[in-house]
Amino acid sequence: MKKLRRSARIADMTQYLLERPRLLLPLTLFSERYGSAKSSISEDLQIIKDVFVMEGVGDLETVPGAAGGVKFLPDVHMAQVEEWMQELMQGLRTEQRMLPGGYLYLSDYLHQPQIVNKIGKIFGSLFAAQDVDCVMTVETKGIPLAYATAQVLNVPIVIARRDTKVMEGSVVSINYVSGSSKRIQTMSLSRRALPESSKVVIVDDFMKAGGTIRGMMDLLQEFKAEVVGACVFMESDTTTHRIVDEVYSLIRFNHDEQVQEPINLTLGNIFDKHSDKG
């Protein structure tokens, strides 16, 4: 690349860093890319870091030494997240969304990249500084959300199937009881899809009693995997006993069989646990 002025360097470094979250980039990469001294590159990075921190984009972590460099760690301001979640709940309350079985229609929200990417960034930020190997979900509705989270963490997505007819070599299947319907269901994952002893973040769109999340955790045990954490967009706070604790939620749906409208939504537990942040 030809020698660039500071302003052009900063435009390029910004897009380069944003595309490579959590990856350690040696400063020589940039100094060679722009034909600039490392001291100039360090100054550029400080300018970008200040903007990222101020705007709630994330942080730049500098690792000193010969094997060092700079890493973009995505982050959010929890105060901004809470404000946005209040807006989102306001929108969700105003429409006919009740589905049979105590579910809510959320696909119009959870299919918009502008919304899904923001949620993925919130989930990803929770684990950005930790060691994570992949993000797991079970088909179908949670996949965009899990992908957006995987993108922020810069790790692969792993998708469990509800179908055992998947033709991808040997498959591990488990039966689980969906906490809401009490029906026995099956979930499968190809051996090839997940190396043993992986560190996994679980993501899903909706959790009722937690049977599906529990199913994923059981399936992961077969792969000797470690569950780093679990996140859902919405949890339904039913009177039934929850099967899983320690699942982050953004919104709580206080479902009452007797009352259909208005839909009763409150902030999820992510705001209790991370009220110290931002």
Place this chain on the structure above:
Amino acid sequence: MKKLRRSARIADMTQYLLERPRLLLPLTLFSERYGSAKSSISEDLQIIKDVFVMEGVGDLETVPGAAGGVKFLPDVHMAQVEEWMQELMQGLRTEQRMLPGGYLYLSDYLHQPQIVNKIGKIFGSLFAAQDVDCVMTVETKGIPLAYATAQVLNVPIVIARRDTKVMEGSVVSINYVSGSSKRIQTMSLSRRALPESSKVVIVDDFMKAGGTIRGMMDLLQEFKAEVVGACVFMESDTTTHRIVDEVYSLIRFNHDEQVQEPINLTLGNIFDKHSDKG
């Protein structure tokens, strides 16, 4: 936001534009955001534009007038894409990937955000300057790719289900014959998921004879939708007659029942049609 120096402004504008592809942003938005004159903002945008064009990130389109502003249009350099695809094919050829029925195991590639986002950017760039309302796929394996494309086009993703038991109100189902297995299969889409007369880009991971793509096109007819285009990561060039023409592919898998290894891969038709670009 406090008044920023040019270099800080450029870092912020770069991240702001990248997060909002194809959205018209009025210059006043930036001049108010930074307390800067519009003339300075225009100079900033020119610097970012030059870097984006040079690096194959995309282009900034300026729309003059009172209702005008600036739009980030994602784009790729096809020469870079071709080089990358050659690398990818080299990796795919070196491993045991044959699955029963003439399929290839691609999940390890198509679950990595760094790869999927690049492919989504290639697909999205084909239609970035056109009027597109959503990106459609059918569950499951094509969803990450379709989401990455939707993200680049900044439109919702629409996911057809193979299951008719979906509880999201009234559903349109069609039967279709999978070109490869000759079996009759079902595909459904909730009425609520797609407004009538939408302009749709179809995305999938793998196409054999094209039965699944044809199925999606038939389903879209029920919604009076217009198919703007269709893209697959890999097409299998079998001797059987293709059901659909005009589907862009990145890689062609020249499958021969008699020869298992090495896997015969060549560049897809996207390189014929767009050899003029970049």
